[in-house]
Amino acid sequence: MSILDPFSELLSFFRSQRIVGLDIGSRYIKVIEIKDTSKGFQVERFGIMPIEPELIVDGSILDSLRVVDGLKALFQNTGIKTKNVTISVSGHSSVIIKRITLPEMTEDELTESIRFEAEQYIPFDIDDVNLDFHILGPTEEADQMEVLLVAVKKDKINEYVSVVQEADLTPAVVDVDAFALENAYEINYDIESEQNVALVNVGASRINLNILKSGVSVFTRDSSVGSNIQTEAIQKELGLTFEDAERLKHGETIEEVSEEDADAIIQNSSEDIINEISRSLDYFKGTFMHEDVHKVMLSGGCILIKGFQQRLAELTGMEVEMIDPFRNVRIGKTLDKDMLREVAPQLVIAMGLAVRRIGDR
């Protein structure tokens, strides 16, 4: 036996404990590997890659073979060797997150009875979902407690788990976008007590909203509206291809299209997205003890569109800030920092997934 054997075993043990955040979006797949150092988290490797818009539609993987190819290419390009990944799912037709009130009981007791307790709150067959919960604490009423209930459709989990496995990766943790967003925010920002902060991620095909009160999630909502509607509006009104429309969104110029025309279309369609965000915030205000939202923290590719953040602030009259997923995070020396900064808003969910640990629920 070589002396290297126990050592290499130890190394592979540590390597196997590492976990990579993998955000499979409908337009871009993102991946982040971090290292836990004595000075906090450090980004070791990252990558972002566009995929064709027809591969994942409305959160459903329509062409799994090409998504698998994309995943393999992304891991190859970034040089990430770690196989364990955390992925996430979202969408109101697959994920239900609810705060419910139950008689006080221990975590073990609730683990036993959760299926029975949850049944009345879940609009799907209870056998078709995976359940999880988090006891939030006692309510003002005696002998009652508040519980955060999470139900995710099994077929949605299986859909994403299979592509990950087919790409020779191990899905070690399956999370929910809204919670990954919250995780990424928490590692970078201090809790503001008595403040309601709305975390809003605007991707290509959906908006994930998670409102935190004093740092605790009190309201989540996914809408199936996203930055694709700006792309579609440009395509329709200017008769352009998807690729050209995307180039316009990125601020590039296209022959025979005036900047003013493009800007006007983008502004108009942005308002549909902003209205959707406003509606969700109003719904929260109307249902959650009539409390105001004090601040909006934004992420997702849509906020890279010139003027979007400002327009949102104007139309909602709220303070709007971009989430910096690397505010409290060190960046590995060899990484392209400019590129990382440029795509940072798109990496927020991947960062929230990268800080999860194996064995996390």
Ligand SMILES: Nc1ncnc2c1ncn2[C@@H]1O[C@H](COP(=O)(O)OP(=O)(O)OP(=O)(O)O)[C@@H](O)[C@H]1O
């Ligand atoms: N630099 C940029 N300028 C303008 N728009 C951009 C830029 N980068 C990305 N986008 C837009 O952002 C969207 C992609 O954002 P993101 O990567 O957050 O989506 P996704 O995670 O793939 O989608 P989803 O989570 O909704 O399935 C696309 O509609 C794209 O046009």
Ligand SMILES: [Mg+2]
């Ligand atoms: Mg996304």
